[in-house]
Amino acid sequence: MNPRGNADVETRIETFQIGSFVSAGDGKDAITVSGVEKTFGWRGRAFKALDGLSLGVPQGCVYGLLGPNGAGKSTLLRIIAGLVRPDRGSVSIFGENACRESRRRLGMLIEAPAFYPFLTAREHLEMFARMSETITMVEPILRRVGIGYAADKKVSAFSLGMKQRLGIGCALVARPDALVLDEPTNGLDPDGILEIRSLIVELAQRDGITVLLSSHLLDEVERICDRVAILRNGRMSAQGRVDDLLDSQARFWLNVDFPQVVLERLASQADAGDGGVYVRIGRDDAPELIRMLANANIRIFEAKWIKPDLESVFLSETRREIQ
């Protein structure tokens, strides 16, 4: 029985789906950004926030946008949301040019959500439903974002985490196929962060909603995102599947009886580290290296690929000299 004691509503809550269940991995992008440029200010004070940025957010995935302060993440999300007009380039949403109509398929939480303190959570969702000309039951959404118990509480009594949940609830009112979230866990305590994270994963996995989010929390992105883009100075620094990005920077580590001999033989290809030797080689070359060392009577106790975490990849991408 739901908090209002209505069993009929309860039944519908259990079967409620938010997105229209666009299947993941059918090769199409939910959001495509092509060659987007945006300059703020003019003449001597002009600043290029986005410089020919392109990316594709595949349907059904959780896509993380990373980058240092000022990299252009929010500007990109605001352009996708239609709040800022790009100088050049284009955005398409589920294959259609971004416009009022195609943006109806997006739910957005772009700026810190501003609520009316004297309205309840339910009243906010009802207001959003009217504004988006959607007929939707707000009860299941409140339940879904985990504030069903506070449906009739005024927002002035809400914690930051509850407001963030309500913000996501408002973004879900029009039953979007994709969500665009600017730093959705910003300012939350560790419990709140975990709750919002699992909500995002659930919305993607259970409801088939594509999620594009920006975050400064690298471990968060590593945990919940399938794909990432690392922005730097308004340009793409690296992008791809999280696993592939980590894999591409994996290092081969050997524990051998004579590390000094290996270091001398491999010269600029190898460094000492962690009680062994790190070797810069491609995966395909590893068997040949092991054979060569064995032929040289070097005993190998352990050989393994060590993947970096996303933080190391992020730091190496954002500190790399621009070519």
Ligand SMILES: Nc1ncnc2c1ncn2[C@@H]1O[C@H](COP(=O)(O)OP(=O)(O)OP(=O)(O)O)[C@@H](O)[C@H]1O
């Ligand atoms: N309305 C604006 N007017 C002038 N400059 C702006 C405006 N919006 C953004 N910028 C500038 O564009 C650059 C990119 O800003 P943006 O907010 O997109 O970066 P971000 O990656 O989201 O940064 P953060 O991680 O700090 O939120 C920054 O240098 C910012 O000062």
